Every structure is written in C-alpha cells, then in structure tokens.
Amino acid sequence: MSDKSLFLEDCARIRSKAPLVHNITNFVAMNMSANALLAIGASPIMSFCPDEMTDIVSGSSSLAVNLGCLDSQLVKAARIAAATALQAGKPWVLDPVGTGASGLRNRISTDLALNYHPTVIRANAGEIMALATLMGFDGSTVKADAAIRGVDSAVDTAQARESAAFLARVTGAIVSMSGATDIVTDGENSTAIEGGSPLMPRVTAMGCTATAITAAFLAVQGDPFTAAIEAMELMARAGSAAAHDCPGTGTFAIRFIDELSKI
Amino acid sequence: MSDKSLFLEDCARIRSKAPLVHNITNFVAMNMSANALLAIGASPIMSFCPDEMTDIVSGSSSLAVNLGCLDSQLVKAARIAAATALQAGKPWVLDPVGTGASGLRNRISTDLALNYHPTVIRANAGEIMALATLMGFDGSTVKADAAIRGVDSAVDTAQARESAAFLARVTGAIVSMSGATDIVTDGENSTAIEGGSPLMPRVTAMGCTATAITAAFLAVQGDPFTAAIEAMELMARAGSAAAHDCPGTGTFAIRFIDELSKI
Amino acid sequence: MSDKSLFLEDCARIRSKAPLVHNITNFVAMNMSANALLAIGASPIMSFCPDEMTDIVSGSSSLAVNLGCLDSQLVKAARIAAATALQAGKPWVLDPVGTGASGLRNRISTDLALNYHPTVIRANAGEIMALATLMGFDGSTVKADAAIRGVDSAVDTAQARESAAFLARVTGAIVSMSGATDIVTDGENSTAIEGGSPLMPRVTAMGCTATAITAAFLAVQGDPFTAAIEAMELMARAGSAAAHDCPGTGTFAIRFIDELSKI
Numbered sequence: 001m002s003d004k005s006l007f008l009e010d011c012a013r014i015r016s017k018a019p020l021v022h023n024i025t026n027f028v029a030m031n032m033s034a035n036a037l038l039a040i041g042a043s044p045i046m047s048f049c050p051d052e053m054t055d056i057v058s059g060s061s062s063l064a065v066n067l068g069c070l071d072s073q074l075v076k077a078a079r080i081a082a083a084t085a086l087q088a089g090k091p092w093v094l095d096p097v098g099t100g101a102s103g104l105r106n107r108i109s110t111d112l113a114l115n116y117h118p119t120v121i122r123a124n125a126g127e128i129m130a131l132a133t134l135m136g137f138d139g140s141t142v143k144a145d146a147a148i149r150g151v152d153s154a155v156d157t158a159q160a161r162e163s164a165a166f167l168a169r170v171t172g173a174i175v176s177m178s179g180a181t182d183i184v185t186d187g188e189n190s191t192a193i194e195g196g197s198p199l200m201p202r203v204t205a206m207g208c209t210a211t212a213i214t215a216a217f218l219a220v221q222g223d224p225f226t227a228a229i230e231a232m233e234l235m236a237r238a239g240s241a242a243a244h245d246c247p248g249t250g251t252f253a254i255r256f257i258d259e260l261s262k263i
Numbered sequence: 264m265s266d267k268s269l270f271l272e273d274c275a276r277i278r279s280k281a282p283l284v285h286n287i288t289n290f291v292a293m294n295m296s297a298n299a300l301l302a303i304g305a306s307p308i309m310s311f312c313p314d315e316m317t318d319i320v321s322g323s324s325s326l327a328v329n330l331g332c333l334d335s336q337l338v339k340a341a342r343i344a345a346a347t348a349l350q351a352g353k354p355w356v357l358d359p360v361g362t363g364a365s366g367l368r369n370r371i372s373t374d375l376a377l378n379y380h381p382t383v384i385r386a387n388a389g390e391i392m393a394l395a396t397l398m399g400f401d402g403s404t405v406k407a408d409a410a411i412r413g414v415d416s417a418v419d420t421a422q423a424r425e426s427a428a429f430l431a432r433v434t435g436a437i438v439s440m441s442g443a444t445d446i447v448t449d450g451e452n453s454t455a456i457e458g459g460s461p462l463m464p465r466v467t468a469m470g471c472t473a474t475a476i477t478a479a480f481l482a483v484q485g486d487p488f489t490a491a492i493e494a495m496e497l498m499a500r501a502g503s504a505a506a507h508d509c510p511g512t513g514t515f516a517i518r519f520i521d522e523l524s525k526i
Numbered sequence: 527m528s529d530k531s532l533f534l535e536d537c538a539r540i541r542s543k544a545p546l547v548h549n550i551t552n553f554v555a556m557n558m559s560a561n562a563l564l565a566i567g568a569s570p571i572m573s574f575c576p577d578e579m580t581d582i583v584s585g586s587s588s589l590a591v592n593l594g595c596l597d598s599q600l601v602k603a604a605r606i607a608a609a610t611a612l613q614a615g616k617p618w619v620l621d622p623v624g625t626g627a628s629g630l631r632n633r634i635s636t637d638l639a640l641n642y643h644p645t646v647i648r649a650n651a652g653e654i655m656a657l658a659t660l661m662g663f664d665g666s667t668v669k670a671d672a673a674i675r676g677v678d679s680a681v682d683t684a685q686a687r688e689s690a691a692f693l694a695r696v697t698g699a700i701v702s703m704s705g706a707t708d709i710v711t712d713g714e715n716s717t718a719i720e721g722g723s724p725l726m727p728r729v730t731a732m733g734c735t736a737t738a739i740t741a742a743f744l745a746v747q748g749d750p751f752t753a754a755i756e757a758m759e760l761m762a763r764a765g766s767a768a769a770h771d772c773p774g775t776g777t778f779a780i781r782f783i784d785e786l787s788k789i
Contacts, residue, residue, distance in 0.1 A: 020676045028293045028309050030554045034730035039775050044730070045627070045676035046554050049596040052628035059627060059676065070312040071336065073597065098308070101322060102315035150283045150308035150322065202524065204297035204307065248521025249302050258774025261728065291556045291572050333575040334599065364571070364585060365578035413546045413571035413585065465787065467560035467570065511784025512565050 007230050010221050011263055015041030019061035019219035021212065024048045024078050026068025026097065029208035032253070033064075036209045039260035040234070042216040048073060053080040061219035063092035064211050065118075067099075067108060068151070075108055082116035091218035091227075094118035094173070095211040100130030100148035110134050113171050119224045121167065122176040122211045122231075125160035126153030132163035135170050139163075152201070157183045165190065176228040178210055182236065184228045191229050195236030197243035203253045210235050234263065270493050273484050274526050278304030282324035282482035284475065287311045287341050289331025289360065292471035295516070296327075299472045302523035303497070305479040311336060316343040324482035326355035327474050328381075330362075330371060331414070338371055345379035354481035354490075357381035357436070358474040363393030363411035373397050376434050382487045384430065385439040385474045385494075388423035389416030395426035398433050402426075415464070420446045428453065439491040441473055445499065447491045454492050458499030460506035462515045469519075473498050497526065533756050536747050537789050541567030545587035545745035547738065550574045550604050552594025552623065555734035558779070559590075562735045565786035566760070568742040574599060579606040587745035589618035590737050591644075593625075593634060594677070601634055608642035617744035617753075620644035620699070621737040626656030626674035636660050639697050645750045647693065648702040648737045648757075651686035652679030658689035661696050665689070678727070683709045691716065702754040704736055708762065710754045717755050721762030723769035725778045732782075736761050760789065 020043045025033055030046050037044035047056050050073060057063055063085045065078045085092040094116075096109035109131055113121060123131070126148035133140055133147075140147070141159045148154060157164075157179035168175040168187035177183045182193040200206045213234060217227035242255035283306045288296055293309050300307035310319050313336060320326055326348045328341045348355040357379075359372035372394055376384060386394070389411035396403055396410075403410070404422045411417060420427075420442035431438040431450035440446045445456040463469050476497060480490035501522035509515045546569045551559055556572050563570035573582050576599060583589055589611045591604045611618040620642075622635035635657055639647060649657070652674035659666055659673075666673070667685045674680060683690075683705035694701040694713035703709045708719040726732045739760060743753035764785035772778045 018675075018678075022676075026309070027290045027553045028297050031294060031557060031730060034554050035775065035779070038728050038730055043676050043678050045624070046552070047595060047624075047628075049598075049630065052596060052630040055628035055630070056676075069310060070315060072312075098310075101308070102310075102318035104312065104315040104318070149281075150285075150306050150319075152281075152306050202301050204294060204301055247525075248518075249298065249524040250517040250520025253298070253520075254517055254776040254780055255774075257776025257779075261775040262773075289572070290553045291560050294557060332573060333578060335575075361571070361573075365573075365581035367575065367578040367581070412544070413548075413569050413582075415544075415569050465564050467557060467564055510788075511781075512561065512787040513780040513783025516561070516783075517780055 007233060010217060010230055013220040014216050017220060018043045019216060020045060020059060021062050021064065021215045021219060022056050022060040023064045023212055024074060024081055025064065025066035025208055029066065029068055029205035032205040033209050033212040035257050036260055037212055037216055039257050040213065040216060040263065048077045050076045050080055053077050054084050057081050057084040058088065062090060062215040064215035065092065066095040066097055066208050066211055067105060068097040068208060070104060070108065078112065082112060086117055091119040091224060093120045093122055093211050093215045093218065095122050095208060096127050096131055098151040099127045101150055106134055118173045119218060120174045120176055120214055120228050121171065122214050124153035124207055125155045125157045125177055125179050128167060128175065128177050129155060129160045129163045132167045135167065137163055137166040153179065157181055174224045174228045176214060176232060178207055178232065182232040184225065184232060186225050193229065193232045193236055196239035199243050199246065199249055199252045200239045202249045270496060273480060273493055276483040277479050280483060281306045282479060283308060283322060284325050284327065284478045284482060285319050285323040286327045286475055287337060287344055288327065288329035288471055292329065292331055292468035295468045296472050296475040298520050299523055300475055300479055302520050303476065303479060303526065311340040313339045313343055316340050317347050320344050320347040321351065325353055325478040327358065327478035328355060329358040329360055329471050329474055330368060331360040331471060333367060333371065341375065345375060349380055354382040354487060356383045356385055356474050356478045356481065358385050358471060359390050359394055361414040362390045364413055369397055381436045382481060383437045383439055383477055383491050384434065385477050387416035387470055388418045388420045388440055388442050391430060391438060391440050392418060392423045392426045395430045398430065400426055400429040416442065420444055437487045437491045439477060439495060441470055441495065445495040447488065447495060449488050456492060456495045456499055459502035462506050462509065462512055463502050465512045466516045533759060536743060536756050539746040540742050543746060544569045545742060546571060546585060547588050547590065547741045547745060548582050548586040549590045549738055550600060550607055551590065551592035551734055555592065555594055555731035558731040559735050559738040561783050562786055563738050563742055565783050566739065566742060566789065574603045576602045576606055579603050580610050583607050583610040584614065588616055588741040590621065590741035591618065592621040592623055592734050592737055593631060594623040594734060596630060596634065604638065608638060612643055617645040617750060619646045619648055619737050619741045619744065621648050621734060622653050622657055624677040625653045627676055632660055644699045645744060646700045646702055646740055646754050647697065648740050650679035650733055651681045651683045651703055651705050654693060654701060654703050655681060655686045655689045658693045661693065663689055663692040679705065683707050700750045700754045702740060702758060704733055704758065708758040710751065710758060712751050719755060719758045719762055722765035725769050725772065725775055726765050728775045729779045
C-alpha cells in the first residue's frame with residue numbers, strides 16, 4: 001500500500017503539471033487510454049509514426065509502449081521511441097500484450113524488455129509468466145503456453161509472483177502485474193494492491209489504461225516503484241467505486257472514467 | 264426463431280468455455296466489438312499483423328473478418344487468417360463492409376467470399392445485394408449501385424431476400440443479413456428474426472459487433488445456420504432492451520453492452 | 527451567432543438528406559466521430575486506403591481530413607482525397623492536429639493547407655498559431671513553440687485571433703478555431719461562438735468531432751462561413767446541455783452524443 005498522502009499529492013501533481021504522456025498503443029485501447037489520461041489531468045499524445053518519434057518523445061515527460069496490435073510501423077516507432085526515452089533519461093513503460101500468444105510477440109517483447117531498459121513492465125500474470133519463461137526462468141508454476149489465452153491471463157498473480165521477481169531482476173525494471181490482487185516488485189521487495197472489481201477484466205483495454213496511467217505517475221514521481229504502486233492503487237480505487245450498483249460492463253467502463261476524473 | 268432453450272444453452276456455453284475469438288476488423292469497431300465479446304463471456308483478440316496470423320488463428324476457436332477499413336496489411340492478414348481457418352476446419356465469418364462503395368472493396372469481398380469459403384457471410388441488405396450482383400445475380404430489385412450509400416444500406420432486407428439466397432447458394436455460406444427484420448438463409452430455407460430497435464443503425468459498429476458475436480456462437484454451436492440465428496437473436500434482444508426509455512444514441516450504445524453482459 | 531432558424535433548418539437538412547461524409551481521421555477519434563455523424567443524421571464513412579480514395583470521395587458529399595495519427599498510408603490517402611474533392615468542387619475540412627508538435631506534422635499540414643485549398647481549416651488556437659507562424663506570420667502573441675503542448679493548445683483563441691485571420695487570408699479557407707470561445711473567420715470578418723463546457727477539452731476527440739460535424743454542415747450549406755459557425759454552435763449547444771449535473775468526463779462524452787442525437 002502506498003503512503004496515502006503521497007498518493008494524493010502525486011495525483012494533484014499530475015493535475016497541476018498536466019504532463020505530456022506519449023502513447024504508442026493499440027487501436028482497441030487508444031480512445032479509452034486517452035480519455036483516462038485526460039480524466040486524471042495528464043495530456044495524452046498517441047502517435048506511432050516513426051518519422052516523428054524523436055520529436056514527440058523529446059517533447060514528452062514519459063512514454064508508454066503497448067504491443068496490443070502489432071504492426072510493422074508501430075514496432076519500428078516503439079524502438080525509436082524507447083531508444084529516445086532511454087537516451088534522454090525519460091521514464092517509459094512496456095506493456096507486452098499477448099506475449100505467449102505468437103512467436104512474433106515473443107520476439108518483440110523480449111527485445112524491448114532486454115535491450116531498451118523499460119522503467120516499468122506492466123502486464124497481466126500470464127504475460128509476465130510467458131515473458132519470464134522466454135528469458136530463461138524455469139520455476140513457472142504452470143507450463144508457459146498454458147499461462148495465456150489470447151491476450152487474457154489464464155493464471156492469477158500469486159502463481160506468477162516468482163516469475164515477476166525474476167523478470168524484474170533480469171531486466172532491471174519494476175514489474176507491475178495486474179490481477180484480482182495486483183503485485184508490484186523490484187525483484188527483491190514486493191507490494192500487493194487489493195481492491196478493484198471483477199468487472200475490470202470484462203472491459204477491454206483496462207490493462208492498457210493501467211499502463212498509460214503508470215506512465216503519467218512516472219512523469220511526476222521520481223521513484224518508479226512508488227509510481228507503479230500509485231497507478232495500480234488509482235486503478236483499484238476507480239474500479240471499486242465504478243462497480244457500485246453497476247448495471248453492466250458498458251456502464252462500468254464509463255463510470256470508471258468518471259471516477260478517474262473526480263480524483 | 265431459434266429454439267429458446269438451445270439459445271440460452273449456447274449463451275451459457277460461451278460464458279463457460281470463454282472461446283478465443285480472433286477478429287480482423289476495422290478501427291471504428293475494434294473497441295465496441297471487443298467489449299461486446301467480453302460482455303457475452305468470450306475472449307477477444309484483435310490482431311491484423313500478417314506475421315502472427317497463423318499462430319493466432321491456430322490458437323483461436325473461430326475467426327471474424329471485417330473489411331470496414333481496408334488497409335493492405337489488413338487484407339494480407341485476412342487472406343492468411345481465412346486460409347488458416349479453412350485448413351484447420353475452424354469456422355469463420357466474413358463481413359464485406361461497404362461492398363458496392365468502391366472497386367477495391369468489390370474485388371476483395373468477392374475474392375474472400377468465393378475462394379476462402381466463409382462459414383457465414385454477415386452484412387446489411389445493400390452489401391448483400393451488391394455482392395450477389397458482382398457474382399452474377401441478375402434478379403436484384405434495385406440497381407446494384409443504388410443498394411448502398413457508403414457503408415449504410417439503402418434497401419431493406421425484404422428487397423434483398425433473393426440476393427441473399429443466391430449468395431448462399433453460390434458461396435456455400437450461410438448468409439446472415441441484418442436490418443429492421445434480420446434474415447438468415449442457407450439458400451433454400453430462411454429464418455426471419457424480429458426485434459431490435461431503430462436506434463441500432465444510428466450507432467456505428469453495430470453490424471461489426473453482430474459479426475463478432477456470430478463468430479462467438481460458431482465457436483460453441485456446430486450448426487452454422489443455428490449459430491447465425493442465435494447471434495442475431497441476441498443482438499435483437501439486447502437492442503430492444505437497451506432502447507427502453509433511452510435518452511439518445513450515446514446512452515443506447517452503452518446500455519446495449521450492459522444488456523449483453525447480463526444475458 | 528448564426529441565424530437561429532437557418533441553423534435549425536440546416537440541422538433538419540442533414541437529417542433529411544443524410545449526406546455521405548467521408549472521414550480520413552485518427553484511430554482515437556474514429557468511433558466518436560462516426561457516432562457523432564450518425565447522431566446528427568449524416569452517413570459517415572471512415573476509409574484511409576489510398577486505392578479506394580477516388581471512388582469513396584466521388585460518392586461522398588463532403589470530406590474531413592484529420593492528421594491526428596500520421597501514418598504514411600493515411601497521408602497518401604489524404605492527398606488523393608483532397609485532390610479529388612478539389613477537382614470535383616466538393617467542400618473539405620482540414621484538421622491539422624498537433625501542428626507544432628513535430629517537424630513531420632508541420633510539413634504535412636502546411637502542404638495540405640497551401641496546395642490543396644481546404645474549404646475550412648478547423649483547429650485549436652495552438653495549432654492555428656503554429657500553422658500561421660509556419661506560413662510566415664510574425665505577429666504571434668507567444669512564441670510558436672509555446673503555442674502547443676502535444677495536441678493540446680497552450681493558448682486561448684483570443685491570443686490567436688490575428689494568426690487565424692492571417693491563415694484565412696493566405697489559404698483562402700474559412701478558419702474555425704475552437705476554445706472556450708470559438709472564433710470563425712474569413713480573414714476579414716469574424717464571429718465568436720460562446721457556450722460549450724470546460725469538460726469538452728477533457729474528453730478526447732472533441733476537436734476531431736467538431737471537424738467531422740463541420741464537414742456535415744458543408745454538405746448541406748453552400749456558404750462555408752455559415753456552415754463553420756453552425757457546426758461550432760451545434761457543438762456548443764450539445765456541450766452545454768451534456769455538462770448539466772454531469773458526474774464525470776466518461777458520462778459527459780456519452781451525453782454529448784445523446785444531445786447531438788436529439789437535435
């Protein structure tokens with residue numbers, strides 16, 4: 001659990017600074033991620049054109065890279081953006097969507113996680129388990145190809161705890177793993193975040209939105225472990241509040257944005 | 264009208280099996296289609312990257328291909344995906360969006376419908392009429408180029424009934440035609456589905472969502488004629504319920520997802 | 527302020543004629559823009575495939591080109607579409623999203639604005655200021671690179687009034703500039719539109735939606751100055767009504783579409 005007054009302070013800092021958060025993300029999540037960032041007071045930009053990546057990342061406070069819809073241009077943009085962020089010392093978040101679901105995703109996720117030094121890797125338990133296995137972890141509680149079904153996790157975060165710690169140690173990134181209980185780890189220490197709602201995995205792009213929000217906290221909070229926890233805590237709070245007396249998943253998604261805009 | 268207990272059984276089967284449904288679809292519809300699939304309990308994946316099509320389709324239970332936003336990469340992915348599904352004996356749905364609106368769409372729709380043997384073709388009446396005419400049907404009730412305005416139908420399903428039956432016979436696919444009255448036909452027999460709401464054509468991506476839901480039913484119901492009817496019945500039920508006392512088309516779209524999530 | 531009865535007449539004309547409005551737009555805005563056009567009674571089509579641009583534009587009543595997510599194919603499609611519209615004498619709107627945020631955007635916006643003769647240029651104050659500076663205007667109230675933060679304006683419309691007038695005179699387009707107070711100018715005369723809500727810039731794709739709605743009015747109203755004003759007036763009315771007792775930005779976006787669908 002993060003420090004409550006620091007959490008609220010960092011939320012207020014996002015609203016007052018309105019950091020420019022650059023997102024390379026998939027076409028399913030773009031609209032929701034942009035609205036979530038605007039709701040919390042950040043300023044989103046969503047380009048994936050390689051020819052302007054250096055300009056855009058140079059002008060941004062942080063970067064989120066999400067591999068939901070792979071596209072050769074998007075992958076090229078992701079590499080330029082990550083390299084630019086790295087060189088400029090700007091924080092960036094990798095969301096290796098669907099790692100385990102195709103050989104292509106496995107190759108690109110591994111390359112970005114190992115060679116471009118993400119500040120935070122945010123993913124579900126199945127993706128974390130698949131990525132750790134690809135990097136040589138052999139202590140998985142389930143077989144790697146059973147960890148993921150498409151882009152949805154087939155395991156819970158407790159089962160992937162060791163995979164997450166391994167991944168953090170190998171890459172040097174903070175690993176932020178979402179599920180019924182979220183777990184954030186630096187490889188040695190870990191924090192669990194409770195809350196949220198069972199409706200969250202029934203709305204598309206919730207994970208992608210958590211990634212975008214993590215990038216927003218990284219823009220105002222210099223400690224990435226703290227920033228990752230704060231982002232998941234905000235997700236959990238908004239999710240719990242939105243689920244109250246909710247008639248269905250369509251309304252839940254809208255109320256979730258409402259809750260973000262009220263914090 | 265489908266058998267009511269079988270319909271509810273197949274809805275329950277989608278929820279218990281959570282079939283992985285792969286969607287190659289347009290950028291307008293991606294978010295809504297993914298949310299509709301999650302709402303009914305299926306697990307959506309939305310990739311259109313040619314390099315991972317074989318992996319993704321091999322791991323999926325069924326496939327939906329929607330030509331809403333043509334893009335050379337998307338078309339390449341569609342051909343690989345359809346060929347993979349065909350070879351593996353997996354059901355797939357073709358949604359020939361905007362056939363009649365451009366020469367390019369005419370060529371690609373015809374190619375996919377004739378050479379890749381879709382299990383179901385789902386479209387509006389104008390698209391069905393345009394596609395049947397392109398395949399040599401000469402009994403259209405209106406001139407082919409008057410059947411469609413952009414991606415919206417300019418004719419009703421009753422006018423396109425003969426076109427639909429012709430198309431089913433020529434392609435071997437079940438044809439599922441949406442409109443105020445939906446018609447599903449195998450070329451010999453046809454079933455009409457009533458219900459829904461006049462608000463449905465006033466929300467974008469409703470047809471694309473019907474296509475995605477058809478693919479979900481195909482994943483659990485081996486008879487494609489039955490699966491196509493069940494999908495349109497679910498659309499009609501959710502549409503009717505969502506329209507009740509509805510303040511406008513924005514709220515209608517959200518309530519429609521709510522209704523899907525409650526079945 | 528536009529003439530009230532003419533405004534209502536033109537709204538009714540959109541509903542009765544259901545003009546086909548072609549949109550080349552970004553992936554964040556596609557769904558909302560399509561729903562906004564359907565809500566007011568127009569028929570949207572959202573293709574960006576170069577190979578069908580001539581066919582699609584030839585069949586449409588008007589065109590909107592939005593540079594939100596640059597992509598080489600989209601830019602190629604935009605040039606073909608604009609050239610086709612110009613040759614056929616069809617009105618078209620340019621939305622130079624993020625001009626000032628990258629060299630690439632600066633080059634493409636300038637090229638389209640100068641060489642393809644848009645009927646209307648619709649943008650926020652920062653984009654207008656950046657574009658005018660790129661075309662040689664030296665009377666900016668702030669430095670060009672301080673006018674824009676990502677895709678959000680860092681200046682208000684009053685500060686960009688002279689830039690807008692300059693841009694209108696250089697390009698021959700009507701310039702429609704959105705902000706707390708919207709300003710429409712032909713370079714000599716200008717009209718201010720009040721109303722709307724501070725929630726509007728906190729929802730993504732609102733500007734893109736204004737662009738699409740401007741294209742719809744251009745399809746039924748031969749005077750582009752009037753059409754541009756009517757579009758911003760409709761935005762302002764729907765925005766004010768939607769903001770009433772609104773619990774947050776998620777609900778606001780939905781109610782905004784509801785309001786459009788009720789006019």
